[in-house]
Amino acid sequence: MKRSTRLALLAATLPLAACSSLGGGEYGIGDYNLVRVHRVEVGDGGMTVVAPRPWNERRRSILFDDVREVEDWTLNGPILDGISFVSGMKSGHYLIRQRKTADQQVPKFRSDMTAPEIAAMLESLYRVRGGAVDFRTLSLQPRPFLGAGNGFQLDYEHLDSDELWRKGRAVGAVINGRLYLILLDAARSHYYNATLPDFEAIVASAQLR
Numbered sequence: 001m002k003r004s005t006r007l008a009l010l011a012a013t014l015p016l017a018a019c020s021s022l023g024g025g026e027y028g029i030g031d032y033n034l035v036r037v038h039r040v041e042v043g044d045g046g047m048t049v050v051a052p053r054p055w056n057e058r059r060r061s062i063l064f065d066d067v068r069e070v071e072d073w074t075l076n077g078p079i080l081d082g083i084s085f086v087s088g089m090k091s092g093h094y095l096i097r098q099r100k101t102a103d104q105q106v107p108k109f110r111s112d113m114t115a116p117e118i119a120a121m122l123e124s125l126y127r128v129r130g131g132a133v134d135f136r137t138l139s140l141q142p143r144p145f146l147g148a149g150n151g152f153q154l155d156y157e158h159l160d161s162d163e164l165w166r167k168g169r170a171v172g173a174v175i176n177g178r179l180y181l182i183l184l185d186a187a188r189s190h191y192y193n194a195t196l197p198d199f200e201a202i203v204a205s206a207q208l209r
Contacts, residue, residue: 033057035073041209042071043087047146047180050205052198055083070095079164081186081195083202088178095121096129104128111177115140115152118179122170126158134159146180146208148173157188167192171203182206 035055039048055073070089074082086095091111106124113121119140126132138155145151151173159165167188172181184199186192 031058032074039205039207041087042085046088046178046209047085048207048209049085049182049202052201055198058082075195075198076191079162079187081191082184083195083199084181084183084185086172086179086181086183088175088180091177095125109179111174113174113179115142115154118152118172118174118181119154119156119170122154122183123156130158131161132158133161143171145171145173145203146175146206148175150174165189169196169199175208180206180208 033056035051035057037051037054039050041048051073055075058072058074058078071085071087072078072082073084074080089095089109092108094106094108096106104124104127106128107121109118109121119137123135123137126135135158136156138157140152140154143151143153151171154170154172155168156170157165157167165188166185168183168185170181170183172179172183174180182199182203184192184195186195
């Protein structure tokens with residue numbers, strides 16, 4: 001691994017080490033809030049989840065760029081791992097804020113989107129906003145979510161410009177015309193497998209408010 005990549009990974013872990021060591025404090029340091037082990041609202045409050053251990057909410061989204069229905073958590077730093085929540089995005093809205101004149105566009109969400117179309121939308125998000133130079137869909141299969149039988153599970157991996165391979169899993173469904181989604185994205189080496197059990201527990205705990 002190149003020296004620049006190692007330094008980036010080290011820098012990503014420093015804020016979270018401080019945040020996790022605060023103990024009784026309610027808030028983390030800098031851009032992070034501590035998420036305790038109890039049911040909490042995520043995004044704009046349309047969905048609630050329970051984490052199996054404390055995580056850290058990032059106040060400013062890295063990938064989704066401050067969309068109201070989106071919330072990001074991380075355990076060891078956003079370069080190493082992260083979970084994102086989309087809590088009921090309406091049809092006609094975008095996952096990111098973008099200029100209409102931009103050469104590359106992430107498609108807007110539509111309530112009639114199929115699972116493959118949502119997967120393609122997420123791929124474009126990683127390529128346009130995340131800077132992925134290679135994106136590979138590993139599998140796309142049905143999976144019930146939030147009591148909806150039309151849910152799906154997308155497994156993927158991508159190589160970014162920092163030369164680090166990352167792996168992800170997204171579980172979602174369109175319910176009453178709105179998109180609900182929980183997405184795990186982490187460094188493929190160690191961090192994905194280390195955080196996958198937490199992700200699965202969080203998905204299993206998810207409820208509509």
